[in-house]
Amino acid sequence: xxxxxxxxxxxxxxxxxxxxxxxxxxxxxxxxxxxxxxxxxxxxxxxxxxxxxxxxxxxxxxxxxxxxxxxxxxxxxxxxxxxxxxxxxxxxxxxxxxxxxxxxxxxxxxxxxxxxxxxxxxxxxxxxxxxxxxxxxxxxxxxxxxxxxxxxxxxxxxxxxxxxxxxxxxxxxxxxxxxxxxxxxxxxxxxxxxxxxxxxxxxxxxxxxxxx
Amino acid sequence: xxxxxxxxxxxxxxxxxxxxxxxxxxxxxxxxxxxxxxxxxxxxxxxxxxxxxxxxxxxxxxxxxxxxxxxxxxxxxxxxxxxxxxxxxxxxxxxxxxxxxxxxxxxxxxxxxxxxxxxxxxxxxxxxxxxxxxxxxxxxxxxxxxxxxxxxxxxxxxxxxxxxxxxxxxxxxxxxxxxxxxxxxxxxxxxxxxxxxxxxxxxxxxxxxxxx
DNA sequence: GAGCGATTAAAACAAACGTATGACACAAAT
DNA sequence: ATTTGTGTCATACGTTTGTTTTAATCGCTC
Numbered sequence: 001x002x003x004x005x006x007x008x009x010x011x012x013x014x015x016x017x018x019x020x021x022x023x024x025x026x027x028x029x030x031x032x033x034x035x036x037x038x039x040x041x042x043x044x045x046x047x048x049x050x051x052x053x054x055x056x057x058x059x060x061x062x063x064x065x066x067x068x069x070x071x072x073x074x075x076x077x078x079x080x081x082x083x084x085x086x087x088x089x090x091x092x093x094x095x096x097x098x099x100x101x102x103x104x105x106x107x108x109x110x111x112x113x114x115x116x117x118x119x120x121x122x123x124x125x126x127x128x129x130x131x132x133x134x135x136x137x138x139x140x141x142x143x144x145x146x147x148x149x150x151x152x153x154x155x156x157x158x159x160x161x162x163x164x165x166x167x168x169x170x171x172x173x174x175x176x177x178x179x180x181x182x183x184x185x186x187x188x189x190x191x192x193x194x195x196x197x198x199x200x201x202x203x204x205x206x207x208x209x210x211x212x
Numbered sequence: 213x214x215x216x217x218x219x220x221x222x223x224x225x226x227x228x229x230x231x232x233x234x235x236x237x238x239x240x241x242x243x244x245x246x247x248x249x250x251x252x253x254x255x256x257x258x259x260x261x262x263x264x265x266x267x268x269x270x271x272x273x274x275x276x277x278x279x280x281x282x283x284x285x286x287x288x289x290x291x292x293x294x295x296x297x298x299x300x301x302x303x304x305x306x307x308x309x310x311x312x313x314x315x316x317x318x319x320x321x322x323x324x325x326x327x328x329x330x331x332x333x334x335x336x337x338x339x340x341x342x343x344x345x346x347x348x349x350x351x352x353x354x355x356x357x358x359x360x361x362x363x364x365x366x367x368x369x370x371x372x373x374x375x376x377x378x379x380x381x382x383x384x385x386x387x388x389x390x391x392x393x394x395x396x397x398x399x400x401x402x403x404x405x406x407x408x409x410x411x412x413x414x415x416x417x418x419x420x421x422x423x424x
Numbered sequence: 425g426a427g428c429g430a431t432t433a434a435a436a437c438a439a440a441c442g443t444a445t446g447a448c449a450c451a452a453a454t
Numbered sequence: 455a456t457t458t459g460t461g462t463c464a465t466a467c468g469t470t471t472g473t474t475t476t477a478a479t480c481g482c483t484c
Contacts, residue, residue: 170379
């Protein structure tokens with residue numbers, strides 16, 4: 001019955017469970033039974049659990065990063081054409097906004113975000129490498145574009161500030177939805193557009209801050 | 213031979229391995245053989261692997277958080293005495309600087325930092341709870357003090373900006389030392405004082421940023 | 425419709441894990 | 455000198471893990 005879509009079913013369940021419970025805390029038995037497929041199907045279609053994780057990343061990251069790259073280079077090109085510096089806010093928005101649109105389009109993608117957030121802090125180097133293989137070229141492009149936008153800062157300064165920015169973004173993606181501690185007087189809007197604006201205010205100010 | 217210090221040996225090895233390899237990736241067999249103690253010693257002295265993690269957190273976090281609390285309340289008190297608002301930079305420095313001094317004093321504490329950084333992104337709720345039990349009261353105090361320092365911002369705004377700040381700090385602690393991707397032209401100083409200053413410049417600007 | 429490659433099903437595999445057990449060593453106290 | 459309690463040791467237990475294997479089933483071409 002479910003011949004061709006078995007791979008998709010596995011990918012969907014893996015994305016959801018890896019994002020919610022973590023990679024190591026998700027067993028292939030729980031995953032395959034959640035997907036309604038046989039236990040051996042993972043190893044047959046993907047080869048191993050790690051290769052499945054790789055496929056999960058690839059399915060989302062390849063189209064998403066293509067859009068991000070296009071938007072980053074559009075910002076770069078527009079600035080070069082107008083003979084001005086690219087704005088740090090435009091650069092960062094070009095990197096962040098596609099994630100937002102992408103999550104509205106693809107169903108189930110919201111459970112992908114925590115997975116990305118955790119990959120940044122992953123202790124297991126094998127897992128981290130799988131993620132960074134897709135992200136490293138884009139991080140470098142983002143870094144170089146930020147260096148163009150902020151010529152008054154040293155490359156070392158920009159590197160660390162980008163590092164903080166990635167940390168803030170990753171942590172936000174990790175906590176997507178479930179919050180344990182909510183101080184009184186704080187509404188948890190979960191309005192993605194609002195949250196993106198608050199995030200952008202923060203990281204743009206941090207990026208453009210004067211050095212002490 | 214190693215009567216009383218067996219517990220300490222286990223705690224030291226656990227701190228190092230949990231920080232470097234992660235909690236779930238560290239087996240009790242590897243841990244006890246690294247500590248030079250018997251496999252059963254962990255369950256004898258601590259009861260379980262999770263209780264050991266709790267003890268690892270407690271040993272460092274209790275004294276560290278006491279200092280942080282004192283410094284936060286000193287900033288608060290000084291502002292109240294002078295009838296001025298506490299400065300956001302002073303508040304954040306009161307929270308961050310003790311970590312720096314604490315890591316210089318206690319040997320092996322630098323491997324504790326990645327453990328803290330990862331606890332924030334931990335998918336396993338049991339582990340997260342153990343960490344948050346020590347941190348939540350202090351996060352709340354930090355949050356309230358920041359609300360005093362930044363009365364022009366809504367509590368929701370400050371909540372999210374503190375959230376980003378914690379993410380930036382956690383990610384920095386995770387990457388303490390080992391870096392995979394280093395763009396050309398970036399020196400990796402690892403000078404903790406310098407890094408703290410760069411971090412403070414960033415998060416203070418992010419905290420004080422105007423709302424768009 | 426026979427034959428064949430591709431896919432699924434059920435069961436078994438070896439390895440690793442956290443934990444528990446029971447014997448032993450060595451103090452200090454009785 | 456004997457008891458008692460504490461800590462250490464080697465070892466075994468029961469589970470769970472990812473992976474492999476062996477059969478059975480399905481869809482298709484000739």
